[in-house]
Amino acid sequence: MKFTVKRDSLLKVLQKVTGIVPQRTSFEILTSIYIHTLENKIEISSTDLDIAITSSCEADIIQKGDVVINAKRFHLFIKEVFDDIIEMETSESEFVIKTSNGNYKMPLADVEKFPQIPEFSNPPIFTIEPSKLIDYIDRTSFLVSKDEMKPSITGVYFYTDGEKLYIVATDGHRLVELKAKEVQLSGKINAIIPPKSLNHLKRITEEESINIDVYFESNSVGFKINGDFISTKIISGEFPNYKEVIPKDNNKIVLVDRDEFLYALRRISLFSNPANHEVKFIFSDNLINLQASAANIGSGEEKLDAEYNGEQLTIGFNANDFSEIIKRIPSNRLLLKLNNELSATLILPEEDNSEFDIFYIMMPLRLE
Numbered sequence: 001m002k003f004t005v006k007r008d009s010l011l012k013v014l015q016k017v018t019g020i021v022p023q024r025t026s027f028e029i030l031t032s033i034y035i036h037t038l039e040n041k042i043e044i045s046s047t048d049l050d051i052a053i054t055s056s057c058e059a060d061i062i063q064k065g066d067v068v069i070n071a072k073r074f075h076l077f078i079k080e081v082f083d084d085i086i087e088m089e090t091s092e093s094e095f096v097i098k099t100s101n102g103n104y105k106m107p108l109a110d111v112e113k114f115p116q117i118p119e120f121s122n123p124p125i126f127t128i129e130p131s132k133l134i135d136y137i138d139r140t141s142f143l144v145s146k147d148e149m150k151p152s153i154t155g156v157y158f159y160t161d162g163e164k165l166y167i168v169a170t171d172g173h174r175l176v177e178l179k180a181k182e183v184q185l186s187g188k189i190n191a192i193i194p195p196k197s198l199n200h201l202k203r204i205t206e207e208e209s210i211n212i213d214v215y216f217e218s219n220s221v222g223f224k225i226n227g228d229f230i231s232t233k234i235i236s237g238e239f240p241n242y243k244e245v246i247p248k249d250n251n252k253i254v255l256v257d258r259d260e261f262l263y264a265l266r267r268i269s270l271f272s273n274p275a276n277h278e279v280k281f282i283f284s285d286n287l288i289n290l291q292a293s294a295a296n297i298g299s300g301e302e303k304l305d306a307e308y309n310g311e312q313l314t315i316g317f318n319a320n321d322f323s324e325i326i327k328r329i330p331s332n333r334l335l336l337k338l339n340n341e342l343s344a345t346l347i348l349p350e351e352d353n354s355e356f357d358i359f360y361i362m363m364p365l366r367l368e
Contacts, residue, residue, distance in 0.1 A: 001035075001037060001063055001064065001065025001066070001067055001088075001089060001090045002061075002062040002063040002065075002087075002088070002089035002090070003037060003042060003059045003060060003061045003062055003063075003087075003088055003089075004059065004060045004062070004085050004086065004087045004088075005042060005057065005058075005059040005060070005085070005086055005088070006057070006058070006084065006085060006086075007078065007081055007082070007083055007084060007085065007086050008084075009057035009058060010042075010057060010078055010086065011078050011079065012055075012057065013044050013055040013056065013057050014033075014044065014071075014074070014075045014078060015075075016053060016055045016204050016228060017033055017044050017045065017046040017053045017054070017055050017071070018033070018046060018071050018072065018075045019053070019200055019203060019204075020046055020047070020048050020051045020052075020053055020200055021033070021046050021048070021071040021072065022048050025048075027049075028109075029068070029109060029110075029113045029114055029115070030047065030048055030049065030115075031070060031071060031072065032046075032068045032069060032070055032071055032109050032114065033045065033046050033068070033069065033071040033074065034046070034066065034067075034068050034111070034114045034117075035066065035067050035068075035069070036066050037059070037061050037064045037065055037066070038056075038061070038064075039061065040058060040059070040060075040061060041056050041057060041058050041059055041061075042056060042057060042059045042061075043055070043056045044056070045117050046071060047115050047117065049115060049233075050194065050196075050197070050232065050233050051196070051197050051200060051230065051231070051232045051233075052115075052117045052118060052230070052231045052232075053200070053204070053228070053229070053230050054117060054228065054229045055204075055227065055228045055229075056227045056228075062089075063089070065090060066111050067090055067095055067108055067111065068108065068109040068110065068111050068113075068114050069095050069106050069107075069108060069109065070106065070107075070109075073106065074106065077097070077104065081099055083099045083100050086098070086099060090108065091105075093107065093108050094106065094107060094108060095107075095108055117231070118220050118222065118231040120215040120217055120220070120222045120231070121217075122187070122215065122216075122217060123186065123187070123215075124186065124187075124213035124214055124215050124224070125160075125185065125186060125187040125188070125189045125214050125215065125216050126165060126183050126184060126185050126186065126187075126189075126214050127184070127211045127212065127213050127214070128180075128183055128211060128212055128214065129209075129211055129212075130205040130206070130208045130209065130210075130211070130212055130225065131209075132180075132355065133201075133205070133212055134202050134205065134206060136167050136178055136180060136356065137156070137167075137198050137201075137202060138202075138328070139176065139178060139328045139330075139358060140156055140167050140168070140169045140176050140178055141156050141169060141195045141198055141199075142169075142324060142328075143169040143170060143171050143174050143175065143176050144156060144169050144170075144171065144195050145170065145171040145172055146171075147172070150172070151235055151236070151237055152192060152235060152237035152238060152239055152240065153169075153170050153171070153172065153239070153240065154194070154195075154235060155169075155192035155193050155194045155195060155234070155235040156168070156169045156192070156193050156195060156198060157169065157191075157192050157193075157239040158189050158190075158191050158192075158193060158221070159189060159190045159191070159239075160185055160187075160188050160189050160190075162185075162188075163185070164179050164180065164181065164183070164185075165179070165180040165183045165185060165189070166178065166179055166180075167180065168239065168242060170240070170242060173318075173321070173362070173363045174321060174325065174360060174361060174362050174363070175242055175245065175360065175361040176325075176358065176359070176360045176361075177242070177246075177358065177359055178356050178357070178358045179356060179357040179358070180355070180356050181354070181355060181356055181357065182354070182355050182356075187216070188216075189214070189216040189221070190216075191216060191221050191234040192234055192235040192237070192239055193221055193232060193234055193235070194232065194233075194234075194235060197221075197230070197232035200230065201223055201230055204225075204228055204230065205223075205225055205228075208225055208226055210225055210226045211225070212224065212225045213225070219233060219234055219236075220232065220233055220234065221234055245344065245361065246346075246361065247337065247339060247343060247344050247345075247346055247361070249339055250337035250338055250339045250343070250344075250345070250346050251337075251339070252283070252308075252310040252311075252313060252337070252338040252339065253307075253308070253310075253335065253336070253337060253338075254283060254288070254306055254307065254308045254335070254336040254337075254338065255306060255307035255308075255333055255334075255335055255336075255350060256288060256304060256305075256306040256307070256333065256334060256336070257304075257305075257332065257333055258326060258327075258329050258331065258332055258333060258334045259332075260304060260305075261288075261304060261326060261334065262323055262326045262327055264290055264302045264304055265279065265290065265319050265322060265323045265326065266319075266323060267300065267302065268290045268291070268292045268300045268301075268302055268319060269292065269319035269320055269323070270297075270300070271292045271293060271294060271297055271298050271299055271300035272292040272293075272294055272297075272319055273292075273294040273297075274294070274297075276318055276365060277318045277319045277320045277321070278292065278316050278317075278318065278319075278365050278367075279291065279292045279316070279317060279318075279319040279322075280292070280314055280315075280316055280367065281314070281315045281316070281317055282312065282313075282314045283306075283308050283310070283312065283313045283314075283315075283338065284308070284312045285308065285309065286305065286306060286307060286308055286309070287303055287304070287305065287306060287308070288303070288304040288306045288308070289301065289302075289303050289304075290302045290303075290304070292319070310338075313338060313340070313341065314341060314367070315338070315341045315345070315364045315367075316341070316364055316365035316366065316367040317345075317362060317364055317365060318365060321362070322362060325347055325360045325362060326347070328360075329347065329348070329349050329358075329360075330349050330353055330358065331349035331350050331351040331353075332350075332351075333349075333350040333351075334347060334348070334349060334350060335347070335348050335349065335350050341364060341367070342364065342366075343364070344361050344362065344363050344364075345361070345362045345364065346359055346360070346361060347359065347360040347361070347362060348360065
């Protein structure tokens with residue numbers, strides 16, 4: 001193998017692929033990257049066995065070949081090189097890096113031991129703008145459960161019903177469903193994707209403007225964008241039938257300014273019990289009264305104007321959990337649909353959104 005490559009182009013690729021390289025692992029080969037030459041470019045791949053990333057850049061290929069070398073050391077070295085063009089080649093059992101002022105040699109690992117990078121033979125299920133997919137992930141992935149005893153809810157659930165794409169997540173106390181109305185489907189997907197994989201996808205695509213192609217096969221999902229490819233194993237098991245917990249009889253309707261509500265909750269939560277951040281929500285005639293108190297902390301009360309004409313209702317909520325939802329509502333005013341102090345509350349935007357529909361469900365706390 002022998003090639004020359006622009007230092008800045010190579011560094012951009014390394015910044016993408018080294019993000020998933022494990023720092024500590026019993027499989028030494030996973031601390032490496034795989035470099036593969038094509039006609040006029042190099043491809044560099046990495047994997048932690050759950051996620052795999054392949055990225056490429058243009059290069060002048062003098063002699064084709066494949067090598068596996070230590071990822072961290074190579075990345076750190078290229079960051080410290082300031083030549084515009086770098087020459088690289090293999091020599092016996094070493095990878096040689098030539099700069100204007102020096103030669104550097106790295107040991108080669110066994111190419112045959114590097115894990116196989118997944119390939120997808122089927123066409124993409126759908127194509128989507130990076131900014132939209134990142135937005136959908138931001139509005140949903142924060143609600144995944146951290147309970148490893150319930151693996152099926154530790155990821156974000158992507159599925160299609162034949163017409164639309166749905167993205168769902170729950171932590172067992174809160175739930176979100178987002179329906180992407182503008183995504184054109186050419187197949188089906190039913191996959192629970194780990195949030196770690198989605199975070200790496202966001203990191204790689206946040207500055208991209210070219211559409212993402214999304215692929216799905218039996219146990220993997222793939223994302224292709226502008227020469228980069230990310231594949232991830234999906235979480236085994238079935239996502240719960242969440243449709244059963246969507247409230248049907250919540251006929252007490254509250255309309256309130258989103259930002260005023262959010263800031264009031266942030267203030268009042270500072271006086272709540274740190275164990276559960278309990279705040280009383282007292283709904284009365286065109287008013288929301290927020291109350292919190294905790295030993296050795298103090299107490300607080302704040303009243304907000306709202307549109308509500310039902311009977312007085314007092315419900316306890318975790319203020320921090322509620323705030324996480326409110327700040328992701330895509331409208332200036334939010335709609336609360338209530339039933340009673342023990343039932344789940346529906347939280348959704350007042351205005352329709354042309355790109356997607358979204359609602360959240362929040363379970364109350366039992367007030368003492």
